[in-house]
Amino acid sequence: MVEEGAWGIRSGVRLICSRSLIKKLLSDYSEEEFMAALNWFWNEDVSEDEENEFVDRFNELVEHPAKSDLIFFPETNREDSPLGVVNEIKRWYREQGKICFRE
Template sequence: MKLKKNINDYTESEFIDFLKKFFENPNKFKGRELKNHIGKLVSHFEKIVEHPEGNGLIFNPSDDRDDSPEAVINEIKRWRKSQGLSLFKYLDCSCHGRQSSPISES
């Protein structure tokens, strides 16, 4: 996965895939190679997320939060929304040239 410049360049699904790299090791890196890889991911995460807990969101979650990619995403969304910051890229679904609308409660 190519790292993107801003958080709003990622869809939520793409960012979950990015976060999974902290929880899994699909490239089977070891030793210094793993340390360097994680270091690059951490730097990127901290730069684009801007959350005051930084990489603690991943490595030292609070007691009331799971240590999963989904829990990290939920906290990022909660905090960024509270700060008036942009969130993830929204992809509009197009079906044969028509754009779908959100379901309304009628």
């Protein structure tokens, strides 16, 4: 049995589920779910289609003005890792007074 992972990405087969099954807001995800999705993207040999799907989904979910540049072009003063991306997103949401991840 294949378990559905973060963002509807099935672990092991790297399959993106139908958009109708995917959560709509960043705040619908726990920090752990979001981190799992970033780790999958960061550490797997993803196809171009998977990369495009992931980046499109990331850009839909994350309100941070840098969008996917957080992944591909990190600021020099920030850790270049999934944790660095998550920490920057949390910092920005906190400064905006917005809810970031589900508690």
